[in-house]
Amino acid sequence: MPDTLSIKRVSASSSALIPLESLRSGGPVYSKLVDISKCIGCKGCEVACKEWNDLKVEQTTNFGSFQSHKDLTPNTWLLMRFNEVEDGDDLNWIIKKDACLHCEEPGCLFACPAPGAIVQYQNGIVDFNQDNCIGCQYCVSGCPFDIPRFDKETKTVAKCNMCIDRVESGLEPACVKTCPTNAIEWGIKEDMLAQADKKVERLKQRGYEHAALYNPGGVGGTHMMYVVPHGDRLEDYELPAHPTASPGQLRGLNFLQRIGSYLFGFGIISALVHFLAVGPEIPDENG
């Protein structure tokens, strides 16, 4: 069944502060679930992402890793990161799908000054609308996961859009569709949470006592969640332990902006009152 895309939040608008209620409440809220323990690092998802979203191919070089690109780019929205982490005498080979997590409380959207450049849908997808992007890159510093990438040619920012055109038509995102081991699953968020519980339980039975679900509360939860075998060592997966959608500096900025508009008004009114009280001081040209 195709889902209509109803909007939840729009950047630089009142709905950035107070999310809109869905006209048809109870619509599906989706989530990806990435089981890091099941990924074999085939990078099929990377290819599917490039193909479906028609993203430019970039020349890659071997830098001593199975990793294809060094970093995400405006044309590489999904990157399998390969990291070798020493674990006592053992070596832990971590393969992590790096892409937008589609936060429930999106720091990028809160930081964005351009009306309509970032839109969050009721179904959980956070999408950039490059037509409205002004290229300031505030979303880059607003994102706790370092995901958006600036395109120097188009002077706009890009990231994973959760294959919104597929989701709109009732399909799963391309990376999910192509994954041969079901390491990436797709469904209603509640179902995915239940699925994650089972996966974590199974990992614990297999001896991964710190296995955990990554669905951080600091950003209101995410619509791409990870099942991590070593939940006590999130830094190994380059996942921030306490990501936040509103860092202290931006909270301070919002506070200043709110009192600032009153202060400017106060300044103008004070000048008016002063003028009415004492008037101009005119030099006596005959004195």
Added chain:
Amino acid sequence: MSTPLLRRFSFLERITHWVVGVTFVVLLLSGLAFAYPSLFWLTTFLGGGAAARVLHPQIGALFGVGIVVMFVLWIRDMFLDARDREWLGAIRHYVAHDSEKVPPAGKYNAGQKLFFWVQSLLGIVFVASGLVLWFPEYFSAGLLNTARLLHYAATLGGGLFLIVHVYLGTVAYPGTARGMIDGKVTPAWARLHHPRWSGDRVDH
């Protein structure tokens, strides 16, 4: 019969003042557009949001150059002396236009001197944080967010200063603005607002 006018500001001083003044107003309006979604339409005057994002820092660079020239031109006259401290003690008489009770000011009164120093400090904050925001790809997210906070805090100070500056220079003290237009003021204006300076001028 026409009284001879006193020359208050040179051409270089005036052009520098207006470069800083005009760029600051344009920067303030486009900056407020970025700070307040309800004012985003102000970017229209610079050709829309994307163009404003490109032009704001370029105009800011010109503003920065202007601030530096201004600093070099005026710093010599801006150090506070003992009489300035008396002036500050009597600031309420100045505000009430009780000019007999205001200790005589030199070329600049203590308020103007403090304005100069605070404005120079704000200029440094504007330019330093502005450079970070101009080239975000070279800085960390934490530093960028801090730069946004500082840039706006400076805007608050600068915006309030602009209101006070324009008010005092135009409607509150008629005859003042002319010093920044053709560079001249009347002797009566100088005797009223800057007696020590007018004394200097008359004596020579």
